[in-house]
Amino acid sequence: MSAAARPPELGLRANARQFWLLVLVNAFVGAMIGLERTVPPLIAEREFLLTSSSLILSFVGAFGLVKAITNLFAGRLGDRYGRRPILLAGWVLALPVPLIIMLAPSWGWIIAANLLLGASQGLTWSTTVIMKIDLVGPHKRGLAMGLNEAAGYLAVAASAYTTGWLATRYGLRPEPFYLGVAFAVTGLILSAAFVRETLPFAQLEAQRHPKAGGEPAPTLGHILKEGVWRNKALASVNQAGLVNNLNDGVAWGLLPLFFAASGLSVTQIALVAATYPAVWGLAQLVTGALSDRLGRKGLIVGGMLLQGVSLLGMALWTGFLPWLFASVLLGLGTAMVYPTLLAAIGDAAQPSWRGTAVGAYRLWRDGGLAVGAIIGGVAADTLGVPAALIIVAVLTAASGLLVAWRMPETHPVASVAA
Template sequence: MLVGGMVGLERTVVPLVGTEEFKIGSDVVVFSFIIAFGVVKAFTNLISGVLADKYTRKKVLISGWLFGLPVPFLLAWGPGWNWILLANVLLGISQGLAWSMTVNMKIDLVGPKKRGLAMGLNEAAGYGAVGLTALLTGYLASSYGLRPQPFYIGIAYTIIGLLLSVLVIRDTRKYAQLESKQINTTTVPKPGLAWVFKETSLKNKNLFAVSQAGLVNNLNDGMSWGVFPLLFISAGVGLEGVGWIKAIYPVVWGVGQVVTGPLADRLGRKPLIVWGMFVQVLGHVVIGFKFFEPLTAGLVGSVLLGLGTAMVYPALLAAVGDTAHPAWRASSLGVYRFWRDIGYAVGALMAGVVAGLFGLIWAVHIAGLLTLLSGLVVLLRMKETIHAKSENVEHNTTTAQTILS
């Protein structure tokens, strides 16, 4: 919850800080903080699993909070846009380490049968806090101004998160080691990151389908993060209304996962991923084609975007957990989360370029088209993973032989 709240600090206010306080006229420059955040978080995700296996999950979690400590101060009092970019570099590192560990530690704790439930609870806490914090910062900004008051709550988040990580949370790596011993009698050597990267990104069809869906899903979030405040302000929606639009997307996304996480355990991963992508397409249609007045379109579209994301998010994480062997699962999750979170940067860059050429609304249209294509890729390429446990023994034997060779 606290990790997610740190991202929520930026959802409503920071794009407006760029345009109104620093008078930045270029959409690409305004969205550069999202690009910086997405790229840094993606690469940190990539190495977080390796670090977790080497130094323990708890130590990586604590280091994530240490990187996050300066962020609210830079956002509140940074004298120039470069200071905002620095805050987002640090936030990307913090999120890549801390959020990755909350995912890995819950997967370690619950085992394979409740993986969807665990991911639903984790992401519900995180993205519920994203939405509530976005709403709160919108109200604070409308009452006190864009800076510094909306960022005071980030100071509390970082201090509480660090203290909990140091004093309360215990490491979970031994649970993964136990599961690895129980899964079969074949000893699977731990492969290097290069092998896991290729296996997760391209060679394994399920992991490829999951990775590209994760990228496009967060492309939507990166696009909306930068575009929605500017789009709806220009349409006459007030700052409080923008706060509600920015809040409802991650709140529905977060709370919905309490339901969709267990559903992914019962119905399977693939149906939730495919239909979740298609529901997001409908959200883009509602916002992009202006079926309602601006505030209503923003709220209805954000509900659909949040619902679709709630369907795919825990299912995607659980599908990686199903497919990857525990010996290299943390690294595979890191690779998946690399591709997923590079979507922030891709979405923000796409939105900046398209908005500069054709207008903000066209960024919404392009994101919707890419989401439709991504859902079709999952429909055609992915096989269900939840019932593949018996096949994993043979697969892991082959994997062991491949790694050794």
């Protein structure tokens, strides 16, 4: 029987080739974000002479808002029409992004490029997440999410550092963004030539699910409504995801400018900016699998509290090495949270509407980038960057305490043991 005709079989080992191909594809997805972790805030300040933190953070807010909305439709459309077409559409949207940034005559063009990048990321990253969940089935979900997010954020780190190094050597534009053209073209070719549809795997799992043949899949409106407050698992995960990306958006947009004003070189800024996603990426290789053994809730709570401590350190400490240490702590805290939240959504949602649930969660999570741009920008403009970081640190710790109080354990083994 040919590979194309072979019936689907759940499991990481049974689908190793497609799984690792999707890991590679997601590395290119992450590399596209890495293009923007170091250089664009410096372009805003040094080329376009912007002084308002709110205006500079607008590129993060634009990215987050569009990505959040696109996430929602990516999941729903993937459940209805298949995952692969959504992935390909996302890569097509990515193609013009680096070209626009290289040639942008004003800050408005940078924002427009981020609107496209947000839509692209919403389609590509959401779809690679859902496709891996489809392939592995229920037993290695945390490990799968750890591998997926590790690949993406290690690529973010490598791209962030490399663009910073290129900016130091050649200037802020256009050379650092030549990489983006290569990333987008390679990601599209890999996806079009080698990635296969995974919706049949989700349909197989749905047939085996205890509630298969029961109630019909809930509507999108119902899932969104339940995820606001009524469903304790979905609501807890959604708010934690939002706050996690709220602090990431503030770190993304404000920290390069904060470090530059304090006298760090572009290379040092790039190293601190890259350390956070590098630790985040590497540690997820452990934390995702750990959540399969210990459960989801404890890692989420601990990770949010650690993020709060690290952001407080960013505000109160001074100097390259202390900030580098705080960046390590922020990466560790985020690694505890990021794949675990995705795995918890996979636990709580039935296979037949999992894509929609993941999309709804990512709507909340990436909406945090837009919220962070507003809160961080206003706070930085009125109170200063250190005060903005302290405010975000308190919000992050409070989110972790809310999870501790309200979220039930979603992992079936851990919840039975408890």
